Amino acid sequence: MQSFGFDNTYARELPGTYAPGKPATAPAPRLLFANLALAEELGLPAEVLQGPDAAALFAGNLLPPDAEPIAQAYAGHQFGGFSPQLGDGRALLLGELIDRAGQRRDIAFKGSGRTPFSRGGDGKAAVGPMLREVLMGEAMHALGIRTTRALAVAATGELVRRETALPGAVLTRVAASHLRVGSFQFFAARGELDMLGRLADYTIARHDPDLIGAPDRQLGFLRAVAERQARLVAQWLNVGFIHGVMNTDNMALSGETIDYGPCAFMEAYDPAAVFSSIDHNGRYAYANQPAIAHWNLARFAETLLPLMADADDEPAIERAVADAMEVIDAFPTALDGALLAGQRHKLGLFAATPADDAADAALAADWLTLLHTQAVDFTLAWRLLASAAEGQPEPLRDRFADRAALDAWLARWQARCASDGMPGAERAQRMRRASPAIIPRNHLVEEALAAATAGDLAPFEALLAVLRNPWDEAALLTRYAAPAATDVTAGYRTFCGT
Numbered sequence: 001m002q003s004f005g006f007d008n009t010y011a012r013e014l015p016g017t018y019a020p021g022k023p024a025t026a027p028a029p030r031l032l033f034a035n036l037a038l039a040e041e042l043g044l045p046a047e048v049l050q051g052p053d054a055a056a057l058f059a060g061n062l063l064p065p066d067a068e069p070i071a072q073a074y075a076g077h078q079f080g081g082f083s084p085q086l087g088d089g090r091a092l093l094l095g096e097l098i099d100r101a102g103q104r105r106d107i108a109f110k111g112s113g114r115t116p117f118s119r120g121g122d123g124k125a126a127v128g129p130m131l132r133e134v135l136m137g138e139a140m141h142a143l144g145i146r147t148t149r150a151l152a153v154a155a156t157g158e159l160v161r162r163e164t165a166l167p168g169a170v171l172t173r174v175a176a177s178h179l180r181v182g183s184f185q186f187f188a189a190r191g192e193l194d195m196l197g198r199l200a201d202y203t204i205a206r207h208d209p210d211l212i213g214a215p216d217r218q219l220g221f222l223r224a225v226a227e228r229q230a231r232l233v234a235q236w237l238n239v240g241f242i243h244g245v246m247n248t249d250n251m252a253l254s255g256e257t258i259d260y261g262p263c264a265f266m267e268a269y270d271p272a273a274v275f276s277s278i279d280h281n282g283r284y285a286y287a288n289q290p291a292i293a294h295w296n297l298a299r300f301a302e303t304l305l306p307l308m309a310d311a312d313d314e315p316a317i318e319r320a321v322a323d324a325m326e327v328i329d330a331f332p333t334a335l336d337g338a339l340l341a342g343q344r345h346k347l348g349l350f351a352a353t354p355a356d357d358a359a360d361a362a363l364a365a366d367w368l369t370l371l372h373t374q375a376v377d378f379t380l381a382w383r384l385l386a387s388a389a390e391g392q393p394e395p396l397r398d399r400f401a402d403r404a405a406l407d408a409w410l411a412r413w414q415a416r417c418a419s420d421g422m423p424g425a426e427r428a429q430r431m432r433r434a435s436p437a438i439i440p441r442n443h444l445v446e447e448a449l450a451a452a453t454a455g456d457l458a459p460f461e462a463l464l465a466v467l468r469n470p471w472d473e474a475a476l477l478t479r480y481a482a483p484a485a486t487d488v489t490a491g492y493r494t495f496c497g498t
Helices: 009-013 036-042 054-059 127-142 181-190 193-207 217-239 286-308 314-347 354-373 378-389 403-418 424-432 442-453 458-467 473-477 486-490
Strands: 018-020 030-034 070-072 076-078 081-083 091-098 104-110 149-161 165-175
Touching: 009 070, 009 091, 009 193, 030 054, 030 127, 036 149, 054 149, 054 165, 076 181, 127 149, 127 165, 127 442, 127 458, 181 193, 181 286, 193 217, 193 286, 217 286, 217 314, 286 314, 314 354, 314 378, 314 424, 354 403, 378 424, 442 458, 442 486
Parallel strands: none
Antiparallel strands: 018 070, 030 149, 070 091, 076 081, 091 104, 104 165, 149 165
């Protein structure tokens, strides 16, 4: 087995933050998915994914000689309740690669068996949830949203027990890192400040190297994480994505979307939309995501405070708290700004000044209210608005039961657009680059995963190909753009797969 060129800085520099692990043996490995484009990006030769050892490698039966599999320790607030020890219960970090762009990337297994953090679980995963990670991650990547990605999925040839017996699989996930808010909470909760400081310096060196050695580096790090999260959540909102389980252990400090368990894309616009089977009170509903990101960021700030000031220096503590609160308090405004910037592109408002902010935000909010009150599909409405920009409003009007209400809003919008003098065709073209024609429609995702679970990968492969080109106007004429029936959408639920 050839080496991958792994570097294992996390294992080497942070002993005490992980437990060694070993993948379970798969009785009959079979490769289900191989991401050749991502392999090229990582600098891996194609034969790694196409050679005779590929299935055994990505099922965990073979490991590159330079891999050092470890399960990372972390804690986390899960639905608001703090668990002091979670950790990788079914994941193993194999090592890190420097990709062709010079960026360090984690390569990790998910579903590879029990670890010291499994807490009674089997550490395994099923084919459906692992292929869901492929579909969602590749869709988000194509949409330009920072995300973890799947390098491969291998069937194991054994059954895992969930509600029923399901075919097992292992995902190989690529991430900028797997460091998360919960990584810091683990050591902060234990008062292990030396380890916390080493973890902070490691994470800063990895994600914000311009802060290395700076006396106020922890504050700068908090600010950088806040900026990344503001951009990320704003992007989620602008494509109708609902993460579904925004626990602090699922908030990546890199600013990537991580963990595609009970996630979904919204169809008919509804701020209260929840699809996760375990989110009984709507904590992680679509419109709650900014507030939850804000709350998670505050929990992260709490872990950094002991590093920002000596516990015996009360004035220093007060200054550190004030500095951290300034970052936390600024987060909603930053997120709102990122959201409005994205909405302006979707609305075709390409000439704006701060003086236009309030009016443009009101225009966007009123548009969303129209979508909500008339149960209009979020993705198609934005896309059809681009057609209205070039003088073709009828396809959009056909989506609304109350056309008079839409027409009144369109008059306001057209007057605002006219202020910059941009030709309608150019505006429409630019709007289409901001609003996808294709998202992972939930009924199509379930259809593809059910077929794959039964052994037929063709629907999965067809859907994946479409999701990788979400701006394709021709795709609007296919079944991949069509919303599900209302009764299907109303009853749709997603599951975490554990």
